[in-house]
Structure formats: structure tokens, C-alpha cells
Amino acid sequence: MAGLNHYLLLSAIMFSMGVVGFFLRRNVIVILMCVELMLNASNLALAAFAQFSNTIDGKVIIFFVIGIAAAELATGLSIVICLFRNRETVFVDEMNLMKQ
Amino acid sequence: MLEYIWLIPALPLIGFIINGIIGFRIRKHVVSLVGCGTVFISFLIALMVFREFILLDPEQRFFQKILYTWVSSGSFNASIGFQLDPLSAVMSLVVTGVGFIIHVYSIGYMGHDPGYPRYFAFLNLFMFSMLILILANNFLLLFVGWEAVGLCSYLLIGFWYEKKSAADAGKKAFIVNRVGDFGFIIGVILIFYTFGTVEFKSVFEKLPGMIKAGAVDPFLLTVICLLLFAGATGKSAQIPLYVWLPDAMEGPTPVSALIHAATMVTAGVYMVSRSCIIFAYAPYALDVVAFIGALTALFAASIGLVQNDIKRVLAYSTISQIGYMFLACGVGAFAAGIFHLTTHAFFKALLFLGAGSVMHAIEGETDITKMGGLKEKMPITHITFLIGALAIAGIFPFAGFFSKDAILAGAFERSPYLWFMGISGAMLTSFYMFRVVFLTFYGESRFPHEVSHHIHESPPVMLIPLITLGILSIIGGFIGIPMIEGGNRIGEFLDPVFHNATTILGKAHHEDFLMEVMLILISLIIALGGIYLAVMFYLKKTYLPGYFQEKIPSAYRLIFNKYYVDEIYDYLFVNSIKSFSIWLWEFIDTVIIDGAVNGIAYLTRGIGSIMRRIQTGFVQSYALSIIIGAFVILAYYLFRIRM
Amino acid sequence: MEGVLFWVFGALAVAGTLVVILSRNPVNSAIGLLFCFFTTACLYVLLDAQFVAVIQVLIYAGAIMVLFLFTIMLLNLETDIKKEVTSPGTRILGISIGSGILFEIALLLWHYRITPFLGTYTPEKLSLTGNIQAIGRSIFRDYILPFEILSVLLIIGIIGAVVLAKRD
Numbered sequence A: 001m002a003g004l005n006h007y008l009l010l011s012a013i014m015f016s017m018g019v020v021g022f023f024l025r026r027n028v029i030v031i032l033m034c035v036e037l038m039l040n041a042s043n044l045a046l047a048a049f050a051q052f053s054n055t056i057d058g059k060v061i062i063f064f065v066i067g068i069a070a071a072e073l074a075t076g077l078s079i080v081i082c083l084f085r086n087r088e089t090v091f092v093d094e095m096n097l098m099k100q
Numbered sequence B: 001m002l003e004y005i006w007l008i009p010a011l012p013l014i015g016f017i018i019n020g021i022i023g024f025r026i027r028k029h030v031v032s033l034v035g036c037g038t039v040f041i042s043f044l045i046a047l048m049v050f051r052e053f054i055l056l057d058p059e060q061r062f063f064q065k066i067l068y069t070w071v072s073s074g075s076f077n078a079s080i081g082f083q084l085d086p087l088s089a090v091m092s093l094v095v096t097g098v099g100f101i102i103h104v105y106s107i108g109y110m111g112h113d114p115g116y117p118r119y120f121a122f123l124n125l126f127m128f129s130m131l132i133l134i135l136a137n138n139f140l141l142l143f144v145g146w147e148a149v150g151l152c153s154y155l156l157i158g159f160w161y162e163k164k165s166a167a168d169a170g171k172k173a174f175i176v177n178r179v180g181d182f183g184f185i186i187g188v189i190l191i192f193y194t195f196g197t198v199e200f201k202s203v204f205e206k207l208p209g210m211i212k213a214g215a216v217d218p219f220l221l222t223v224i225c226l227l228l229f230a231g232a233t234g235k236s237a238q239i240p241l242y243v244w245l246p247d248a249m250e251g252p253t254p255v256s257a258l259i260h261a262a263t264m265v266t267a268g269v270y271m272v273s274r275s276c277i278i279f280a281y282a283p284y285a286l287d288v289v290a291f292i293g294a295l296t297a298l299f300a301a302s303i304g305l306v307q308n309d310i311k312r313v314l315a316y317s318t319i320s321q322i323g324y325m326f327l328a329c330g331v332g333a334f335a336a337g338i339f340h341l342t343t344h345a346f347f348k349a350l351l352f353l354g355a356g357s358v359m360h361a362i363e364g365e366t367d368i369t370k371m372g373g374l375k376e377k378m379p380i381t382h383i384t385f386l387i388g389a390l391a392i393a394g395i396f397p398f399a400g401f402f403s404k405d406a407i408l409a410g411a412f413e414r415s416p417y418l419w420f421m422g423i424s425g426a427m428l429t430s431f432y433m434f435r436v437v438f439l440t441f442y443g444e445s446r447f448p449h450e451v452s453h454h455i456h457e458s459p460p461v462m463l464i465p466l467i468t469l470g471i472l473s474i475i476g477g478f479i480g481i482p483m484i485e486g487g488n489r490i491g492e493f494l495d496p497v498f499h500n501a502t503t504i505l506g507k508a509h510h511e512d513f514l515m516e517v518m519l520i521l522i523s524l525i526i527a528l529g530g531i532y533l534a535v536m537f538y539l540k541k542t543y544l545p546g547y548f549q550e551k552i553p554s555a556y557r558l559i560f561n562k563y564y565v566d567e568i569y570d571y572l573f574v575n576s577i578k579s580f581s582i583w584l585w586e587f588i589d590t591v592i593i594d595g596a597v598n599g600i601a602y603l604t605r606g607i608g609s610i611m612r613r614i615q616t617g618f619v620q621s622y623a624l625s626i627i628i629g630a631f632v633i634l635a636y637y638l639f640r641i642r643m
Numbered sequence C: 001m002e003g004v005l006f007w008v009f010g011a012l013a014v015a016g017t018l019v020v021i022l023s024r025n026p027v028n029s030a031i032g033l034l035f036c037f038f039t040t041a042c043l044y045v046l047l048d049a050q051f052v053a054v055i056q057v058l059i060y061a062g063a064i065m066v067l068f069l070f071t072i073m074l075l076n077l078e079t080d081i082k083k084e085v086t087s088p089g090t091r092i093l094g095i096s097i098g099s100g101i102l103f104e105i106a107l108l109l110w111h112y113r114i115t116p117f118l119g120t121y122t123p124e125k126l127s128l129t130g131n132i133q134a135i136g137r138s139i140f141r142d143y144i145l146p147f148e149i150l151s152v153l154l155i156i157g158i159i160g161a162v163v164l165a166k167r168d
Helices: A004-024 A028-052 A057-087 B002-022 B028-054 B086-109 B116-135 B139-157 B164-195 B200-212 B218-235 B244-250 B253-262 B264-274 B276-280 B283-304 B310-330 B334-361 B379-393 B399-414 B416-441 B449-453 B460-480 B489-504 B513-540 B544-551 B553-560 B562-614 B619-642 C002-022 C026-046 C050-075 C088-111 C123-129 C131-141 C144-165
Strands: B063-073 B076-084
Touching: A004 A028, A004 B619, A004 C002, A004 C026, A004 C088, A028 A057, A028 B619, A028 C002, A028 C026, A028 C050, A057 C050, A057 C131, A057 C144, B002 B028, B002 B063, B002 B076, B002 B116, B028 B086, B028 B116, B063 B139, B076 B086, B076 B116, B076 B139, B086 B116, B086 B253, B086 B264, B086 B334, B086 B460, B086 B489, B116 B139, B116 B253, B116 B264, B139 B164, B139 B218, B139 B244, B139 B253, B139 B264, B164 B200, B164 B218, B164 B244, B200 B276, B218 B264, B218 B276, B218 B283, B244 B253, B244 B310, B253 B264, B253 B310, B253 B334, B264 B276, B264 B310, B264 B334, B276 B283, B276 B489, B283 B310, B283 B399, B283 B416, B283 B562, B310 B334, B310 B399, B310 B416, B334 B379, B334 B399, B334 B460, B334 B489, B379 B399, B379 B416, B379 B460, B379 B513, B399 B416, B399 B460, B399 B513, B416 B513, B513 B544, B544 B553, B553 B562, B619 C088, C002 C026, C026 C050, C050 C131, C123 C131, C131 C144
Parallel strands: none
Antiparallel strands: B063 B076
């Protein structure tokens, strides 16, 4: 009963939630979580396509995406820790030295 | 030898290059040698060419040498070529001969001047330009020479450029010339438009045929002639563009002698004579030429009556005498005009060089009211100057007598009024000339004491040119003696050039012997009368000038101030152009152009300060731009699909 | 049955995302994200991608969320609602852009039934060999290069994390 379109719509909803959350929150860790949300949403779309087009490639790509997400997150969080050590803050609007 | 005609202008050019580039490094003797030597060799070549020329038949006296094609664009062709016919032969002899004499004189006169090499370089450049002008075979090359002599005139008038009056005089000369040249170049363009060529031979040969076929508008011809004459009034200092010549006396005296007496200022006469056939078909233009010539002759002579600067008197005298030459051309007596050009070159150069000799002896004083009694201390200068004065007054048998009479005879044939203007001018000429002679050389010495101690005759290098010119002023007239069998050589020689023009104008050789003798006698009496008056005013009853000055002060002031012409020009033209230029500067340059340039800078800065705000440092704004980009791309594809 | 399950799990996933973006406490957001991952794994199972679901739970929910929670604990943040939300301007922009994208995709999906090209891996064939073998075969045959690159990337991630986070 659930067709491809439904899965894609669901994926789109989750993705736009991630976008909204990205601009809504000031805490950098939460922002990273929203990035993970977006990645997750696209994973879902990939799986849906893999299922409904009888291919295996979508699932393989998910595999890779998850791997990349892990590496990226590890690095990102260590950067956050560094920043926290320097600035004593995790709020993005206080980290705007690049303006100068 | 004719093949080497191109050497005549080329040699002074080489002299200019040598003296111009390394002149300040070589010794003064070498500079003089190069400067005078090149002109001397040019003169010799001109002589040899002339000799070969007169061995030819009168019909064959025409030679062209084309060096190469200069402009060839579409239907317009102009080449660098030289043309030799009786007219240019005579002119080249006069220019190189008198030029050489003046070069030698300059060795003495400018001997102590620090700019000695520069002087000779410019003088050679002038000789080159003048010879190009004379020997050119087309209007364009003539114009090149025309402009170049104007340039040399500017360089040499403003030779002592640290002196403000000299620099200003140079500028004035060039600018006034430019006004005339503007008319001249339009005339040349119209000639090309009418005839399809600017080469003399082609134009002059085409013209009669075109007139017969009715292919050329007579009005257009008149316009062309008037435009050409406008250029001539500028270069040859006639009304209304004569105002630069008196100021040009700021230059060294040999320059005044060469350029502003003997050669450059006669370029206009040469050009009109060269184009005689065009003028012949435009009789209205010829009348204008004659009238302006006569008017200028009279007008300038009247100004010369009361000037106190010896060089100014001579300058106005030159303007007046060139007026006579144009008068001759205007009444169709072209040969007489060229004859007078030749004799004038002799005696006017003599007078200028004599004045220079006097100035050299008295530390540069030019005011004749401060001179006097020089005839004992400077005998040779005195004698030669007197010869020049007699020549210009037109006393038999000096040179000026024959040439001036030829002109007046031609004028009388055309119109008695013109003749009357000419004869009045002659009276004024002899009067003011002898006024100068008497005030300078005779009477009591009015010098300050220290100066009169040092007065001495000039060195031989200056005297020999004076003597040479004096001899030429005496015998020079004999080439044009009328009425005598075998006489009027110059008229016959020049006839092939002017033949067609004079036939068209219907000037037959007048055989009225009595009328000619009458005219000659009248002019002689008038000239002698002028001298007598001068003797009265300045030798015997010396109270007379002061008496007249008191009686008619306004008239005296008017003439003394040159009829306020300079002031009128200033008010009419100079000030209006100056204020226009200032307005241009203040408004267009400062506001518009600077505003535009500065405005662009402000705009860039403004946009920059706006764009700077993109660099916020906020992560979210950067991400925003990414997301907006994605949104826009998506929207675009949506539109593509839906539409 | 499947249809109902899809709706259930879908609603739960959306609820999880709402928790992530709206809670004031970052730990709450992390829990919400965890919940979202779990429901997504369930959705994967519905899509006949069991291996992917397991991987999701293991790595995402297991490792990544733990990492998040450790970091949050390490930073020892205070929770102040006033400071948790961005300025109104950014908020409006973000919400509008997010809803804009959603709107576009919804529009597309509303009008078109997307039918992709059909490949060879039918569900019957898949159930024959099993998911894991199929994916493994695909990775090590067709996608071997990305696989190697991914391993290099992971090493880089490790080194980067160590270098950045150590105290010097």
C-alpha cells in the first residue's frame, strides 16, 4: 500500500525538518544532529529507491553514507571540543571571528 | 644636375640633425661650419640647377622629380616630389642665397649666445622647411612645408624662451598662423574634392578644360581661392592676421631678417602666384587679394610712422611691402609681385641686419629716440643702411624702384584707386624709413655716457653680409628694367608660369609708353617728397614732430597704439575663447569627467561595503546560501517539468 | 499490514525529528534523534533492507549517538531557553526555506508517480541469496574503490579526532 511516493514524501518531511532545525538552534551540537537528520532522510530515500527499482546499489550507497557520516561526525565533534576550549561557548552566533 | 634637386632641401636637414643632436658637444667652429656650409652647398646646387635651366628652351622649363608616393588611399594620391619651373627656381635662389648670407651674419651676431648650436639647428630646419614649401609639387607637401616653417618660426621667435614676452610672441605667432592654416587646409580639401588630385600640374592642366565644360562651379572656385588666401594672410601677415609679426621681433635679429622679411612671410605670395591660374578664374577673389594688399600696405605704413622701436618699424614695413606684393598678384601682375619679393628680400634683410649691427654695438637698445649720431662711429653700417632705405623708398636706380614701379603700373591699369593707395603708401614708406635713418645715425648722440664709449663698428663677419646685400640692393633691380630691349629679364623668365593666367585676365603687354613714364615720374617725385619731409621733420626743424603730436594728440595716440587692433582682438576673440576654456575646465572637466571617475570609485566602495556583509562569520548564513541555492535549482527544474 | 506499519513508523519518525529540533535541552535532542534512528531502522526492515537496518542500529544508534552524548556530557552545558533559539530573522528564513523545499518536493510527488527503471534484483531473488551476501558481493565487485576510499576516510577521521581533541 505504501508506494515509492509515500516513502519519498516521508523522506522529504524529515529532510526539511532537519533544515528548519539547522536554522532554529544555536547550539552547535544540536546543529550537527540536524545534519545527521538530513543524512538519515536521504538514506531513507535511497533505500526506498533500491526497493522499488529492484536494484542493490541503493543499499550499498547507504552503507557508504553511514560510514562517511561517522567519520565526519568524529572530526566535527573534536572541532567542537577544541572550540569550546578556546571560546568557552558552544553557540554559533558567538563564534563569528571570521567576520573580520 | 637636375636629378639632384632633392639635395637642396636635404642638406639643411642634415645640418639640422647634426647640430641638433651633437651640436652642444662639438666646438663652435664646427657648428658654424655645418650650419652655414650646408646652406652654402644648397645654394651652389641651386645655382647649378638654375644654370642648367636657363640653357633649356622656355617651353621646356619644367622638371619634376618624385621621390616616392607618400599617401595612396582610395582615389587620393600625394607624393613627395619636387617641381622645378622658373618660379621655384627663382625662389630657391633667393631663399638659399639670402639664407646663406644671414647664416654667415649670425656667426657674428649670435657668437656669444649660449644657445648657439640650438640656434643654427633651428635655422637649418627652417631652411629645410622653406625649401620643401617652395619645391613641392603638390598642395599637400606644400602644406607640410607651410606648417613646418610656422613651427620653426615659433621655435626661433621664442628662442630666448626664459623671457616671457618672447615665449608669448612665439605662441601668438603660431596660434594666429593656425587660424589662417585652418582656412588653407579646407581650401586644399576643396581642391581635392573638385579636381580629384592635389598635384599642381594636374590641377592646373585640368582647370581650363573643366571651366569650358562647365564642370566646376565658379562660386566654388572663389571660395577655394579665398580660403587659400586666408592661409596666406596668416602666413604673410596681412589684414586681418598680421598681428603676430610685430611681436615676432622678440626673436634674434637675424631670425627677423631671414624669416620675417625675406622668406617665410613671402610664402603666401609664392603660394598665390603658384595657384595663379585658379585665381585667374575667380576674379572676385583676385579683387579681394588686391584690395587687402593695398589696404595693408597703406595701413601698416601708417603705423610705422610713429613707432619708436627700430625693429617694430621694420616689421610694419615688411607687412606693408608684402601688401604691395599681394596687390601685384591681385591685379594680375604676378611677375611683378615675384620681382618685388626678390628685391624686398635683398633690401629688407639688409635693413634688418643693419639694425642688428646697430643693436650689437649699443648693448641691445632698440629705441630710436635714444640713438643718434652713429654715422661717424659705424660708417659701413650707416652706408649700407642708407642704401637699403633708398632701395625701399624706390629711388632710381636702386632695386626697389623697378619692382615697386612695376607693381604700381599694374595697379593703375586695374583701378586708379588701388594705384592711389599704393602711391600714398610709397610716400609714407620713404618718410618713415628716412625718419629711422635720421634718428639713428644723424643728429646728436642721445646715448648714455658709458654706452657711447663702447660703440664700435661690427666685426667683418657681420659687415661682409651687409655689404653683399647692399650691392644686391643696388644692382638687383636691373633684372627687371622695363621697356628697354633685353630688359625685364625676370618678367620673361617667369612668363611661362604666369602666361595662362595673364592671358585669361586679358592683360596684354601695355605699349603706352607715355603713361608708364608719367607713372614712374610721379612715384619718383612722391618718394623724394617723402624723403624731403623726413629731412624737414628730423634734421632741420626738429620741433615739428613734437608740434604735431601736441596738435592732434588723439590721432597720434591711435596710430602709436597700432589702432588698438590687438586690444580689439583680445576683447573679441581671446577673452571669449579663454572664458569658454575656463568654463569647460570648471564645468565639464571638474564636474562631469572628474565626477564620473570619482563616482565610479564611490560606487565601487559602496557596493563593496554592502557586499562585505555577506562575510558574517555565522555558520548558519553560509548554510542558508547553500540551501537557498538548492531551493532555486529545484524550483527551476520544477518549472521546466511543469511548463 | 505493511501499509499500517508504514504510517505508524513514519509518524513516530517525524515525532522524533520534532523532538530534536524543538527541545531546549541538548540531551533531549539526542534522545529524540536516537528515537528517530530506531524508527528509521524499522522502516528499513519494511523496505526489505534488513542488513541496512542492522547497520543503522549498530553504527548510528550505537556509536554515533554515544559519541554525541559523550560530547554533551563533556561540555557540561547549561540549558537556558533564551539562548537556545536563533534570532527571529534567521528563524523565519530557515522555516520558510525548509517549508519551501518541502513544498516543492510535495508538489512534485503529488503530480507524478515516480516509476524508476527496474533492475534485476527482484525481492524473490534477494530472498534467495540473502541481503548480506548481495550487498557484500556488490561492494567487493562493483564498488571496491569507494570502499577503499571509505576506509582511508575513516583513518583520517580517527587521526583528525585524536589530533584535534588532545590537550597540548
